[in-house]
Amino acid sequence: MMNQGVHIITLGCKVNQSESEAIAARCRNQNGWENHGSNGDGGLCIINTCAVTQKAEMQSRQAVRKAVRSHPDAAIVVTGCYAQLDPDAFAAIEGVDYVIGQGHKHQLPEIVHPKAHFRSAAGTESCAPGPEIRHTDISGYRRFAPIHAPAVTARTRPFLKIQDGCDTFCSYCIVPYTRGRSRSLPPDQAVSAFRDLLETGAPEIVLSGIHIGKYGTDLSPQTNLCGLLKTLDAIEGGHRIRLSSIEPTEITDELLGVIRDSARICPHFHVPLQSGDPRVLKKMKRPYEPELFSERVEKIRSLFPDAAVGADVLIGFPGEDDAAFEQTRSLIDRLPVTYLHVFPYSPRPGTLAARFSGSVPQARIKERCRTVHALGLEKKRRFYQGMIGKTLDVVIEETRGQNNNLSKGLSENYIPVYAENASGLQGSRTGCRITDVHTEQSLKGAAI
Incomplete structure (x- = not known):
């Protein structure tokens, strides 16, 4: 092969980032490829896609087409949530060599061997034309399939994926269909992977997952996130631990106590809100009321005065009238959240909400997003100002x-x-x- 390099383009969430890091590490160590990050030529170009919104799908398609144009010598591999949801969308793009769904992502370095396929500078191919598709229905998967990464990382803050999938099936969300049911990495494997990352000298490890608050509930014997955190916190070293997004219903007093008593776990809570209107939350099939969200955020602030408290907000859900939006805006305004991730609603095919009436005009959604985004910036500004002198x-x-x-x-x-x-x-x-x-x-x- 002319240049046995690999680079990965990642769209979407921290779980995708975690998986991309692990895939790159395995390709380096197992297959002997160089790591070219997200730039440069290479024998292999992997696009790890996202399908959480229509915009994410569009960006994923654009990234694949750009990769085909920019890397004529590389084998083009498409994986991730969008590849799982609609593999044919990428198989139809000329120049794509592999489409690998979520059920086979952990096998990617074996499927795409460095000598199995590459495109020469002249555009000829060393194997039969047409993409190879690896796709399976993952709805019945009950076992966590880790992408075992060697103890090599270029990041100072590497991710460790401890959980995958989701059983909640919020009415707007495509993730349970692209990721499958909730599955956890067994504690002994989590500890081993954690120690491997520490051996690289990582000063911080980010625990990631689709629904990490459900960690361990699928295992036998059952365990939970608090138990894992206590085990990881007891490992000696100068590192710190960070949690990714966690649901408000799973920010228990026990969890807050574990974090409070730890010198390693970061005071950072990313808590999905989605809406501050109880009627909209019910239609979303979110399992809490605005009052619960408020109480948990206030509890966090009382225990951790300088904590970062982020929130996801979904704007323009079907039936979100002016009064419902104002409920959301006013709730955020009065709570001590420190930053916001604001998303415009877009219907996801196959979800319950895609069949709902009462769609909100796009112009209204954009206007509301601007309002909440501006509020988030003001919240962040005040938070940052409060750190001066500390x-x-x-x-x-x-x-x-x-x-x-x-x-x-x-x-x-x-x-x-x-x-x-x-x-x-x-x-x-x-x-x-x-x-x-x-x-x-x-x-x-x-x-x-």
Whole structure:
């Protein structure tokens, strides 16, 4: 093969990012390919797709077409949620060589061997034309299939996927259809993978999953997220642990106690809200009332005054009238959330909500998204201002050259920080005294 390199283009959530990292690591160690990140030529180009919204699907198709144009020498591999949902959409794109659904993603390095397929610079192929499709119905899967990654990582904050799938079936959500039912990585395997990442020197490990609050409920014997966190927290080292998104109903007092008593678990809570209107939440099949969300956020703030508290908000769900939207806006306004992820609703084929009447005009959805986005920026601004003068625990992710003495890092409460006096500290934790707001999305400080 002319250039046995691999690079991966990842769309969507942290679980996709986690899987992409693991696939890249296995391709490097198992197949001997070089890692080209998301740039450069290579023998293999993998696009890990997303299908959570219509926009995500469009971006996935665009990414595949761009990869075909930009990497004529590479075998083009499409995987991820959109590939699971509609493999034919990618099989129809000229230049795609493999379409691999979620049920086979963990086998990707074996399916796409470095000598199995590559396209020469002249455009000829070394094997039969037409994409190879690996796809199966994953709705019956009950066993977690990890993409075992070797103990090699280029990230200072690698992901560890501990759970996959979802049993909730919210009326708007396509994820249970693209990811299957909830499945957990057994605790012994989770601990082993965690230790492997620590051996690389990672100063932070991010626990990810589609529904991590359900971790362990499918295992025999059953366990839970608190039990796993206690085990991981007991592992010695100078690292810290971060949780990805967790449902409000699963932010229990026990979980908050585990985090409060830990010197390693970051005070960062990303809590899906979706709507602040009880009627809309019920139509969404979300298993809580706005009051429960409010109570949990207030509880977090009382225990962790400087915690990051993020929220997902879905705007324009069928039946969301002006009064329902105002319920959402006012709830967010009065709660101590610190940042927002705002999504416009788009119907997902096959979901219950796709059949609902009462669609909201697109112009109205865009207007409401702008309103909530502006509110989120104001919340973030106030949060950042409140950090000035404080000392935060920062993982330095990137050091700059001699002409720029600021190094980029991430605080324990999920704030990008540009730090002075941090050259040579890449990949390590340091205290950083915050001196100013650097940009709309970051703080400035000095390592101490």
